Amino acid sequence: MPHSAVSDRARDRTHALFIVCVLAAAGMVIAVLAAAPSRVSARELLGDPRTPGDAAFIASHRGGAATAPENTLPAIAAALAGGFDYVEVDVALTFDRHPVLMHDATVDRTTDGHGRIAELTLAEVRALDAGSWFDPRYAGTRVPTLEEFLDALAPSGGRAIVELKGEWDAAAVGSAVAGVTARDLEDRVALASFDARTLALAAAASDVVSRLLILKHVPTDVVSAVAEAGARGVVVSRKAVLARPEIVDQLHAADARVVVYTLNRDAHWDAVTALGVDGIVTDDPHTLSEWQRAYAGSD
Numbered sequence: 001m002p003h004s005a006v007s008d009r010a011r012d013r014t015h016a017l018f019i020v021c022v023l024a025a026a027g028m029v030i031a032v033l034a035a036a037p038s039r040v041s042a043r044e045l046l047g048d049p050r051t052p053g054d055a056a057f058i059a060s061h062r063g064g065a066a067t068a069p070e071n072t073l074p075a076i077a078a079a080l081a082g083g084f085d086y087v088e089v090d091v092a093l094t095f096d097r098h099p100v101l102m103h104d105a106t107v108d109r110t111t112d113g114h115g116r117i118a119e120l121t122l123a124e125v126r127a128l129d130a131g132s133w134f135d136p137r138y139a140g141t142r143v144p145t146l147e148e149f150l151d152a153l154a155p156s157g158g159r160a161i162v163e164l165k166g167e168w169d170a171a172a173v174g175s176a177v178a179g180v181t182a183r184d185l186e187d188r189v190a191l192a193s194f195d196a197r198t199l200a201l202a203a204a205a206s207d208v209v210s211r212l213l214i215l216k217h218v219p220t221d222v223v224s225a226v227a228e229a230g231a232r233g234v235v236v237s238r239k240a241v242l243a244r245p246e247i248v249d250q251l252h253a254a255d256a257r258v259v260v261y262t263l264n265r266d267a268h269w270d271a272v273t274a275l276g277v278d279g280i281v282t283d284d285p286h287t288l289s290e291w292q293r294a295y296a297g298s299d
Contacts, residue, residue: 038208040187042232042257045159045210049252052276055292057085059161059281061262062103066283069134070110071101072141073152080156084285087158091146092165097172098122099146103165109133111143118166147179154183161212161235161259161281164193164202173201177209186210192235196228203230212259218244223254233257233278238268241277248275266291 050056063075064082071089079087090103095118107113107120111128122145131138146162153160164176180189191202192212199211213231215222218240226234233256241247241260248258259279260272269280269291282288 040208040210040232042210042255044187045190045232046257046259046278049255049257050276050278052274054273054276055296056260056273056277057279058285058288058292059086059088059259059279060084060285061088061281061283063087063089063101064285066286069131069138069141071103071144072130072138073144073148074131074138074141076144076149076152079285080152080158082285084289085159086161086279087153088161088163088281089149090163090165091149091176092117093168093172094122094125095119096121097169099172099176100125101144101146101149105166107143146176150179150183150185150189153188154185159188159190160185161190161192163214163235164191164195164198167195168193168198168201170201170204173198174205177202177205180209181206190232199229199231214261215240218247222247223250223256226251226254226256231256233259235259235261235279235281237261238263238272241275242271245275248277252276263288270295 047057060079060082062070063072064078065075067078068074076087089101091099092102093099102117104110106116107125107128110133111130112132113128117125125143128143129140130143131141180186186208190210190212192214193199194214199213202209202211210232211230212233212235213226213229214235216237218236219225233251236258238260241258251258257278259281260277261281263269263272263280263282264284269288272280273295280288
């Protein structure tokens with residue numbers, strides 16, 4: 001009997017210790033989950049889904065491309081100062097895998113240089129004049145890096161749609177995501193791409209930073225395409241959404257948003273606003289803003 005009592009006490013102590021360990025482990029898991037940021041919702045990032053006639057948010061195309069050289073810091077500053085909902089920029093990789101703001105595959109149109117961005121080093125790109133082509137006042141303006149853009153965005157309170165041009169590798173995507181995260185911009189920046197693999201790499205790098213799928217043509221099952229990409233919505237061409245207007249309601253029902261690019265005429269703004277799209281990318285955000293005020297006043 002004494003031996004049995006000792007064994008029972010030992011078992012009780014072991015059981016109690018086991019419970020303490022389980023509770024401690026559970027507490028650690030809860031603490032980690034509580035500390036980890038949750039994924040930014042479509043509503044937090046892009047607002048409530050619009051209904052037909054509602055004003056869409058305005059995304060200033062390539063920075064403030066109407067008032068300063070596109071995808072440069074002066075253009076970014078102009079867009080942010082204008083108070084538009086979003087600034088949209090394009091980011092491409094140099095030969096040595098540094099992300100810089102550039103739309104075209106070559107530097108020929110928007111700098112005094114020549115050649116493909118993917119074949120030029122960061123130092124070579126940074127040596128180019130990216131302003132004189134637009135206006136002599138901007139002579140000497142440099143092609144900014146993604147880091148410089150994020151540094152400008154962070155204190156402004158503004159939001160951004162960042163298009164990752166071409167195909168990105170895991171290291172480059174991870175670096176871009178880290179730049180967003182380091183500046184606490186997870187709820188203010190959406191990474192967008194035509195390339196599903198690039199979006200998949202962004203998802204692997206962070207389940208918090210939002211993604212948008214860019215579409216020139218709408219797939220048959222666009223809702224499934226967005227879900228598979230883990231995206232918060234689509235950035236789609238005007239022609240595509242007008243050909244398939246039902247996708248606006250379909251995506252809204254799936255809690256996804258619809259952004260249309262790149263519209264610069266009131267007839268185009270009117271057509272997509274009537275469908276209830278959520279965002280419009282434009283080269284002329286000032287005029288679009290005025291048009292929206294007039295449109296609302298005409299009701």
